[in-house]
Amino acid sequence: MTGQYTLGQTEQAVEERLSGLPIDRGAMAAIGNLYRAAGVVRNHFERTVLAAHSLTWTAWVVLWVVWVWDDIETRHAASEAGISKSTLTGVVTTLEGRGLVKRRAHPGDGRRVLLSLTPRARRLMDELFPLFNSHETQAVAALSSADLETFTTSLRKIIQHLETLDGTAPAEDPNT
Known part of the structure; x- marks a missing residue:
């Protein structure tokens, strides 16, 4: 369950509320649906894949980042996970207490501090990622291959555009 109202009900209420305002409804709908979809995906994965391993979405993302990059500096891990350094500290403390990081x-x-996975966490990621990926496949099953490619390309364009606007585009070598 994502909330009290369906997507259609929410879109209708928003249209009524914004009636007469000079806004870009297409942009608003795209970003609103992106935000809502991210929440639905996160909640689905926490309930179906991660709960059995007592992992939150944020803990999963941190494990993923460290798994991909092996030794990674905390400031880069926070950036890659899309969280603050203080949030990372709490998540890492929890993961460290569970013998995973x-x-x-x-x-x-x-x-400077480096993060790495323990052998236990590597085994967990080897076991859990295929299941996680099967849920990723289910999540996008309503899209054709062409739609999926367009969707992915569009999201990359949004990310790169905003990183350029904000001056947050990653440097070529993140270890410097």
């Missing part, structure tokens, strides 16, 4: 000082600068 290790912290260690950066060999070149003791003020």
Whole structure:
């Protein structure tokens, strides 16, 4: 369940509320649906895939980032996960307490901290990611291959455009 109202009811209420305002309804609908879809996806995955492993979406994303990049500095892990450094600290403390993540000082600068997965977390990711991916496949099953490619390309364009506007586009070498 995503909320009290269906998507159609919400869209109708928004249209009524905004009647007469000079706004770009297409842009509003695209971003609103993107936000709503992200919430629905997150909730679905937390209920169906992650709950059995007592993982939140944020914890999963942090595990994913560290799994992909092996040793990763905390500031880069937070950025890649799309969370603040303080949120990352709490998530890493929880994951570390569960024996899934290790912290260690950066060999070149003791003020910086590197994250890595424990062998237990690597086994968990090897087991859990195929199941997670099967739910990703289910989530986009209503899209044709062409629709999926267009959707993915469109999301990349939005991300790159906003990163350029905000001056947050990643540098070529994230380890510098």
